[in-house]
Amino acid sequence: MKRIICIILLGCLVSGLSAQLSQEKKPSTLIFHVFYNDFKTAQLMKTTSLKIVLDKGLWSEIGDMQMGFGFNYLKGISKKIDAIAAIDGSSTDYLFKNGSTNGSSKFLLDANAALNLKLLTDSHTLVPYFSIGAGLSSYKGKTGFYIPAGAGIQFNLFKEAFVLTNIQYRHALTSTVNDHFYYSVGVGTNIGKKKKTIALPEEIKVPELVIVQNEIKLAVKNLRVMVTDDQTGFPLSAVEVTVNGSAGKFNGLSDASGEVSFSAVQVADYIVIGVLNGITTSNQNLSKNSFDVSDQEIIVSISHHDPRFTLAGRVNNKSTHNPESNVILSVVNTTKNSIINQQNQLNGGTFSIPLEAASDFTISGKKAGYISNIEKVSTKGLNRNTTLYVKLELEIEEAAPDKVIALTNIYYDSGSSRIRPDASSDLGKLIKFLSDNPDFTIEIASHSDSRGSDASNLVLSQARAQEVVNYMQRNGINKNRLIPKGYGETMLINGCANGVNCKDAQHEQNRRTEFKVISN
Numbered sequence: 001m002k003r004i005i006c007i008i009l010l011g012c013l014v015s016g017l018s019a020q021l022s023q024e025k026k027p028s029t030l031i032f033h034v035f036y037n038d039f040k041t042a043q044l045m046k047t048t049s050l051k052i053v054l055d056k057g058l059w060s061e062i063g064d065m066q067m068g069f070g071f072n073y074l075k076g077i078s079k080k081i082d083a084i085a086a087i088d089g090s091s092t093d094y095l096f097k098n099g100s101t102n103g104s105s106k107f108l109l110d111a112n113a114a115l116n117l118k119l120l121t122d123s124h125t126l127v128p129y130f131s132i133g134a135g136l137s138s139y140k141g142k143t144g145f146y147i148p149a150g151a152g153i154q155f156n157l158f159k160e161a162f163v164l165t166n167i168q169y170r171h172a173l174t175s176t177v178n179d180h181f182y183y184s185v186g187v188g189t190n191i192g193k194k195k196k197t198i199a200l201p202e203e204i205k206v207p208e209l210v211i212v213q214n215e216i217k218l219a220v221k222n223l224r225v226m227v228t229d230d231q232t233g234f235p236l237s238a239v240e241v242t243v244n245g246s247a248g249k250f251n252g253l254s255d256a257s258g259e260v261s262f263s264a265v266q267v268a269d270y271i272v273i274g275v276l277n278g279i280t281t282s283n284q285n286l287s288k289n290s291f292d293v294s295d296q297e298i299i300v301s302i303s304h305h306d307p308r309f310t311l312a313g314r315v316n317n318k319s320t321h322n323p324e325s326n327v328i329l330s331v332v333n334t335t336k337n338s339i340i341n342q343q344n345q346l347n348g349g350t351f352s353i354p355l356e357a358a359s360d361f362t363i364s365g366k367k368a369g370y371i372s373n374i375e376k377v378s379t380k381g382l383n384r385n386t387t388l389y390v391k392l393e394l395e396i397e398e399a400a401p402d403k404v405i406a407l408t409n410i411y412y413d414s415g416s417s418r419i420r421p422d423a424s425s426d427l428g429k430l431i432k433f434l435s436d437n438p439d440f441t442i443e444i445a446s447h448s449d450s451r452g453s454d455a456s457n458l459v460l461s462q463a464r465a466q467e468v469v470n471y472m473q474r475n476g477i478n479k480n481r482l483i484p485k486g487y488g489e490t491m492l493i494n495g496c497a498n499g500v501n502c503k504d505a506q507h508e509q510n511r512r513t514e515f516k517v518i519s520n
Contacts, residue, residue: 025076026122026190031164033072033186035088036065037108039095042169042179047099049320065183066092068108072164072186074116082116084131094139097178102140109138112148127154131166137177144177146170160190222297223262227254227274227281230303232388235259236276238352239304245270245286265298267291272300277354279306308354309379313392315349315365318373323349324396328366335359355379355390364432365396369520371405371433372396374425399433401517404445410468410513417463419471427471430515434477437520443483444468445514449507450489450498462486468513483518 040060044053053059068090076082092108093101114133121127132149150168157163168182227239235258243250247268252260254274267288274281281304290298311331317324329351331340336359344351355361357379365372373395382390399405407426410419419427434440446465448457465484473479489497492510496502 025078026074026082027076028191029072029074029188030191031072031074031186031188033070033086033164033184035068035070035090035182035184036062037068037090037092038065038181038183039178040064042181043095043099046179051321066090066105066108068092070110070184072188074164074188077115079121080118082118082129083113084116084133085111085113087111092139095178095180097172097175106140111136112146114148116152118154122154122156125156127156128152129154131168135170139176142176144172144174146172146174146177146179148182150182162188164188219267219291220264221267221291221293223250223265223286224297224299225252225254225260225262225272225274226299226301227258227260227276228301228303229388230282230305231307231385234388236304239274239276239281241272241274241302243270243272243286272302274302274304276304277306277308279304281305306354307384308356309382309384309387310389311351311353311355311361311363311377311392312389313351313394315344315351315394315396318395318397324367324370325349326367327370327372327394327396329353329394330364330366331355332362333359334362357382357384363392363394364429365394366432366436367396369398369400369437370396371399371429374428374432399437399440399517401520404514404516407513407515417460417467419464419467427468427475431472431475431477434472434481440520441481441483441518442515443485443518444472445485445487445516447487447491447493447510447512447514448489449510450492450496450500451507454488454498458486458488458490460486461488464513 038060041053041058044058068088070086070088072084072086074082074084088110090108091105093103093105094108095101112133112135114131116129116131118127118129128151130151133147134145135148136143136145148168148170150166152164152166155163155165164184164186166182166184168184170177170180170182172179223243225241225243227236227241228234229236235254235256237254237256237258239254239258239260241252241254241260243262243265245268247266247270250262250265252262254260269288270286271283272286273283281302284300284302286298286300315324315327315329316322325344325346325348327344327349329340329342329344331342331353333339333356336356338356340353342351342353355377360376360378360380362374362376364374375392375394377390377392379390397405407430410426434442444465446461446468448461448464450457452460462484463486465486469479469482469484472482489510493512494502494506494509496506496510
């Protein structure tokens with residue numbers, strides 16, 4: 001890693017000498033690069049989490065990575081978009097998805113194509129960019145596909161030479177390829193003859209003018225619409241705002257500050273209105289005379305009246321602690337016996353769902369292969385004139401095959417297979433998971449504490465696992481999808497083994513129930 005940083009710093013110093021002056025798209029370019037593949041860090045992130053990798057300093061050193069060499073062919077599509085193709089070769093002891101390695105280094109061939117989306121044109125010395133593409137990998141006769149996505153910086157040295165740095169995360173699409181990080185730095189130069197062009201200034205657009213009372217006024221204005229909740233005065237996001245008039249129709253979505261802006265709106269008569277959760281806002285008429293102001297921006301305010309509260313929050317992945325999208329939120333009004341199902345946002349995992357007043361609710365999520373917490377909220381006792389939002393963060397967890405998931409709220413009385421009525425809320429989670437995933441078969445694993453004989457604890461834990469199966473069957477789950485398994489005291493999670501003096505709370509931790517997916 002130190003070697004890569006030194007090369008990047010050298011590129012920064014040299015790039016200060018000169019910058020490309022041309023504003024045209026990049027000509028055909030050949031790049032020679034050095035790269036490093038980092039499989040170990042990506043594997044740790046999948047088996048633990050990004051937070052644990054960072055907190056414990058587990059990111060791979062350069063000596064743990066696989067070095068290789070390659071070539072790129074790059075061609076500009078536009079001033080800010082370059083198409084790039086690469087072919088790479090390295091000697092690699094491949095780290096497979098199950099954590100095993102090949103045992104010896106073999107030749108790894110990679111080929112990919114991508115688009116570099118530049119934030120600046122090549123007239124600048126430093127040009128940051130994002131990249132996204134598709135690639136294939138061949139190792140020991142097995143070929144697989146992956147998606148490379150990342151970012152980098154282009155250092156323009158002279159008119160026809162530059163240094164290109166890139167960091168990617170390569171996400172595997174097939175079982176023969178594993179996720180990994182990719183770091184590269186290369187030197188490129190233009191190939192072929194470049195046409196000489198004369199740089200011309202960009203076209204200067206002159207806005208249309210009108211004469212009002214012997215004064216010249218701009219015929220277009222920028223329009224900013226502000227949307228608020230009429231009971232609390234809070235700004236409202238995600239409101240669909242429409243500006244409709246004789247000169248055209250404009251649509252936009254209000255942001256977190258309750259605002260949406262429209263540029264270059266021509267002088268005309270308009271009606272401004274919004275919609276949120278099926279309820280329209282107040283409307284505002286905008287006449288031609290409204291444009292007869294000295295300011296370039298016109299501000300319009302509209303308000304929204306909805307007696308309901310708003311459930312606002314985000315769905316988080318319990319394992320990675322990152323936002324999880326494509327989740328169907330189920331909001332059940334247990335007071336009025338009604339239900340709302342709504343998908344959360346694709347970006348950020350957030351949701352915004354109306355809640356009726358004076359009601360209790362249970363909220364859960366649905367996503368194929370995931371088990372969701374079941375949360376409770378209430379609007380009873382809340383004053384709508386001062387409160388708009390009820391905040392909630394919902395956790396879901398992927399139930400991958402053979403992954404053990406603890407049902408932490410299921411406990412048993414000591415020496416008994418009876419499930420305590422006050423400690424069985426997680427059974428509802430499991431019932432919903434199996435109902436949402438009807439093709440899954442799971443193992444119900446029950447564990448006892450160390451008190452009592454080993455043999456009796458084995459019998460007891462099997463009885464407890466069977467009791468869970470009976471409970472699930474009584475709630476509509478086919479018993480053929482449930483495999484009860486008692487492990488007795490063979491898998492204690494703390495040091496409370498035979499002969500060790502422990503508190504009741506410590507023993508209770510070992511009296512637990514877990515499940516894992518066997519097949520789907």
